Amino acid sequence: MPSRRPSAEKPSRTSERLQLGKAAEASKQSAAPQGVSKRKRFRRPRQRKSCHLFKLPAELRNIIYRHVLVSGEEIKLKPKGPGEPALLRVCRGVRKEARSIYYTENKFRLSITAFNGVAFTHFARQYRIYRHLRPQGNSNITFLIDNDPHWENLVAWVKDYFLWAGLRPDLEVKTRPSDHIVNAAFNLADAVPHWGYYGWATVEKSLEAFRDGLKGTCSPWVRNYDKED
Numbered sequence: 001m002p003s004r005r006p007s008a009e010k011p012s013r014t015s016e017r018l019q020l021g022k023a024a025e026a027s028k029q030s031a032a033p034q035g036v037s038k039r040k041r042f043r044r045p046r047q048r049k050s051c052h053l054f055k056l057p058a059e060l061r062n063i064i065y066r067h068v069l070v071s072g073e074e075i076k077l078k079p080k081g082p083g084e085p086a087l088l089r090v091c092r093g094v095r096k097e098a099r100s101i102y103y104t105e106n107k108f109r110l111s112i113t114a115f116n117g118v119a120f121t122h123f124a125r126q127y128r129i130y131r132h133l134r135p136q137g138n139s140n141i142t143f144l145i146d147n148d149p150h151w152e153n154l155v156a157w158v159k160d161y162f163l164w165a166g167l168r169p170d171l172e173v174k175t176r177p178s179d180h181i182v183n184a185a186f187n188l189a190d191a192v193p194h195w196g197y198y199g200w201a202t203v204e205k206s207l208e209a210f211r212d213g214l215k216g217t218c219s220p221w222v223r224n225y226d227k228e229d
Contacts, residue, residue: 054093065098066105074109074142079119084126100130108141110167114150115182117157117167124160124167143169149178149220154185155207162189162200181221184210 053061068087088095088102103126110120127141134140160166171183188206192199214222 051091051093058097061097062101065101069098069102070105071107074107076109076111077120077123078111079113079116099126100133103127103130104133104140106140109144110141111144112169113146114148115145115153115157116150117169118153118160120167121160121164125164127167128165139170141167141170143171145169145182147176147178147220149181151211151221154182155204158185158189158203158207159200161186162192162194162203163196178220181214181219 053064056064065087069085085102088099108123110123112119157166161168168186169182171179185207188210189203192203192206211221216222
């Protein structure tokens, strides 16, 4: 009687599941593009909270502003600085509230070289916004001007004053010959109606005639007349 061959054992269900799982994982890896990293998840950025300073009453905020911004001594400014305090650059809200305190409650001393008053144009434009808050005729700016005449710089300074309401030096007490020249130049600008550039053309011609009238004198403004021209 012929012998029966032993039948092969059937795989169990567990082994089938393992094989199917391995085959599915291998197919995923082969289908995935090479060199592509998994996409990262990014958290939603946190929203900025409002400044706690504005939660205080306005009276307390003004006390803080004065403590930081108001100096007991004159603030000496030069064309290269210092600029505005850091507090005025924190945010728009603080700048809006504190800027008037800085420009009206301090005393400034501007050091001007070679009559280059245009170097303080930025300061002048910020200052003129709030100068009406000070008592009339009570200026908190003094000028330290060297005695190095430069006609082109003076004309540019008068132009900035005439067109953009810039700073005019306080020369009520004239101690040097150059002070009379500077005061006369600004008086010429005040005598012409402020009609923008049309009015400035008249002022410019008046200044040229005024300088021509200084020729033949010992004025230092004429000493370098030929060099500047």
